Amino acid sequence: MANAFFEIREPENESYNSYAPGTPERKKLREEIDRLKGQEIEIPAIIGGQKIKTDHQQDVVMPHNHQHTLGSVHLCGEKEVEMAIEASQQARREWADLPWEERASIFLKAADLITGPYRYTMNAATMLGQSKTPHQSEIEAVGELADFLRFNAYYLQQLYREQPYSPDGMWNRMEYRPLEGFIFAVTPFNFTAIAGNLPLAPALCGNVSLWKPATSSIYSSYFIMKVLHEAGMPEGVINFLPGNGADVGNPVVESEHLAGLHFTGSTGTFQHLWKSIADNIETYNTYPRIVGETGGKDFIFAHESADVDALVVAAIRAAYEYQGQKCSAASRMYIPESIWGSFREKFLEEVQKVKYGDVEDFSNFMGAVIDQKAFNTITSYIDYVQESDDGEILFGGNYDDSEGYFIEPTLVLARDPHFKTMEEEIFGPVLTVYVYEDDQFEETLQLCDTTSPYGLTGAIFARDRYVLKKMSDKLRQAAGNFYINDKPTAAIVNQQPFGGARKSGTNDKAGSAANLMRWMSMRSIKETTVPAKDWTYPYMREE
Numbered sequence: 001m002a003n004a005f006f007e008i009r010e011p012e013n014e015s016y017n018s019y020a021p022g023t024p025e026r027k028k029l030r031e032e033i034d035r036l037k038g039q040e041i042e043i044p045a046i047i048g049g050q051k052i053k054t055d056h057q058q059d060v061v062m063p064h065n066h067q068h069t070l071g072s073v074h075l076c077g078e079k080e081v082e083m084a085i086e087a088s089q090q091a092r093r094e095w096a097d098l099p100w101e102e103r104a105s106i107f108l109k110a111a112d113l114i115t116g117p118y119r120y121t122m123n124a125a126t127m128l129g130q131s132k133t134p135h136q137s138e139i140e141a142v143g144e145l146a147d148f149l150r151f152n153a154y155y156l157q158q159l160y161r162e163q164p165y166s167p168d169g170m171w172n173r174m175e176y177r178p179l180e181g182f183i184f185a186v187t188p189f190n191f192t193a194i195a196g197n198l199p200l201a202p203a204l205c206g207n208v209s210l211w212k213p214a215t216s217s218i219y220s221s222y223f224i225m226k227v228l229h230e231a232g233m234p235e236g237v238i239n240f241l242p243g244n245g246a247d248v249g250n251p252v253v254e255s256e257h258l259a260g261l262h263f264t265g266s267t268g269t270f271q272h273l274w275k276s277i278a279d280n281i282e283t284y285n286t287y288p289r290i291v292g293e294t295g296g297k298d299f300i301f302a303h304e305s306a307d308v309d310a311l312v313v314a315a316i317r318a319a320y321e322y323q324g325q326k327c328s329a330a331s332r333m334y335i336p337e338s339i340w341g342s343f344r345e346k347f348l349e350e351v352q353k354v355k356y357g358d359v360e361d362f363s364n365f366m367g368a369v370i371d372q373k374a375f376n377t378i379t380s381y382i383d384y385v386q387e388s389d390d391g392e393i394l395f396g397g398n399y400d401d402s403e404g405y406f407i408e409p410t411l412v413l414a415r416d417p418h419f420k421t422m423e424e425e426i427f428g429p430v431l432t433v434y435v436y437e438d439d440q441f442e443e444t445l446q447l448c449d450t451t452s453p454y455g456l457t458g459a460i461f462a463r464d465r466y467v468l469k470k471m472s473d474k475l476r477q478a479a480g481n482f483y484i485n486d487k488p489t490a491a492i493v494n495q496q497p498f499g500g501a502r503k504s505g506t507n508d509k510a511g512s513a514a515n516l517m518r519w520m521s522m523r524s525i526k527e528t529t530v531p532a533k534d535w536t537y538p539y540m541r542e543e
């Protein structure tokens with residue numbers, strides 16, 4: 001142990017490169033895209049630090065050009081899961097016993113690698129593998145991922161400082177132990193930063209992880225493993241298990257060593273995993289902590305006093321950036337009749353300027369949706385609207401998967417506030433608007449609050465302060481991330497800790513001290529300086 005209290009200074013959020021024409025970063029990013037596209041890589045499982053190849057391989061392709069192969073991935077099953085559990089349990093004690101500042105230094109180094117020598121690799125890999133534009137990739141695969149690593153290390157230090165009161169004669173202490181077992185990190189395709197954070201936040205607290213990345217974003221996930229290796233992450237602390245959900249998930253939840261689930265993905269998958277854990281509850285050595293951030297049906301609600309220009313910008317960015325595949329993406333909107341005409345006119349004028357296509361063309365605002373399955377699901381909603389009397393497509397509605405999984409930004413007008421596309425998560429570039437009578441403002445707030453089972457993000461637009469207060473109060477439980485006169489996407493670590501309740505998750509706020517607390521098991525220690533030598537009490541003495 002070090003004979004000093006080391007200090008991590010409060011970090012600042014990573015600043016973003018603009019990639020504007022003529023900048024050196026634009027040139028470097030293009031070079032890295034060319035380099036990655038010019039090679040094919042083989043992505044193994046990584047268990048106990050060893051690269052493991054399996055007999056089940058799958059191609060890794062680009063969503064915006066699915067004929068182009070970036071490489072192949074080895075998919076895991078029961079055998080590899082058993083190896084990973086074994087490796088994690090071998091690594092567990094040494095990792096847990098490592099002084100916290102030694103652990104934290106690996107995370108700080110990883111952050112500096114991501115924002116330094118790996119910056120263009122992380123950005124280009126996320127652009128190619130997940131079809132993000134340079135900006136969407138930069139803000140998360142570089143910015144948010146580095147922020148998670150730096151701020152979590154800082155929060156850990158703050159948490160460890162929290163100590164109980166000690167009256168005279170004793171010294172009370174609090175020890176923040178890692179959990180006994182391993183954490184199962186199951187990550188979604190849409191954010192490289194989330195993929196990295198879910199196995200890493202528990203590991204920072206001294207836990208070991210089994211990480212099941214999404215197969216459709218495996219390319220950038222593999223580069224995270226490369227960064228961790230270079231940062232000095234010991235073998236067996238993070239075990240990388242690419243694979244189909246159930247092939248990896250089923251054997252994992254049957255292990256007695258499962259101590260926690262750190263999940264982000266759809267509500268259905270989370271509920272399935274929670275039920276599987278409940279079914280196996282007698283198996284475990286300790287009650288697994290369950291943390292899950294899941295789906296959303298995020299809203300923008302406008303009052304008649306709203307600034308229409310700001311509303312249009314928020315709607316376009318929130319609904320269509322990253323093709324509407326952010327859990328925070330706006331997918332339903334409530335607009336009063338009195339401003340609907342001007343909103344509609346401005347929105348249609350702007351949205352027709354939105355370009356989508358290959359993300360290597362930097363003039364595009366949108367790329368392709370992630371894969372064939374997502375394409376089929378999203379377009380089935382568009383087809384449903386085309387055939388319905390209660391909904392009408394006001395813009396977009398075209399799609400084409402011949403080269404890449406492209407879907408036009410689409411605006412739907414719903415005549416019924418309970419229309420299917422007002423209620424269900426679509427996870428694609430489809431925004432549905434419901435126009436309400438101005439005098440139905442309060443009733444429509446109630447509708448907004450009760451229409452979907454989710455509670456992730458939401459935004460309100462108004463100028464009138466009394467109205468803003470009323471909207472905020474009425475929609476208190478409707479969103480865990482709530483925005484006033486801003487779009488409901490793009491939360492930043494340490495500024496807007498992220499997560500929602502209801503069917504959107506356990507709201508343990510990724511990138512916050514509250515999240516780290518879930519990966520610790522506290523031990524209260526009382527040390528008495530001069531122990532009692534007489535077991536009797538004064539009241540027992542004779543009068």
Ligand SMILES: NC(=O)c1ccc[n+]([C@@H]2O[C@H](COP(=O)([O-])OP(=O)(O)OC[C@H]3O[C@@H](n4cnc5c(N)ncnc54)[C@H](O)[C@@H]3O)[C@@H](O)[C@H]2O)c1
Nearest residue numbers: 187188189213214245246249265266269293294295296327
């Ligand atoms: N609330 C948030 O913070 C947040 C953030 C990002 C994404 N999301 C949500 O994620 C969803 C989109 O992501 P997705 O399509 O990757 O979700 P998904 O549920 O299809 O997959 C998520 C992960 O779960 C794995 N999985 C599936 N079945 C499994 C099983 N039986 N056992 C173990 N793992 C299994 C998948 O392989 C993947 O790695 C959307 O619903 C979105 O709203 C939420």
Ligand SMILES: N[C@@H](CCC=O)C(=O)O
Nearest residue numbers: 326327328489490491498
């Ligand atoms: N933190 C991201 C959402 C991540 C979910 O996919 C945002 O706020 O837009």
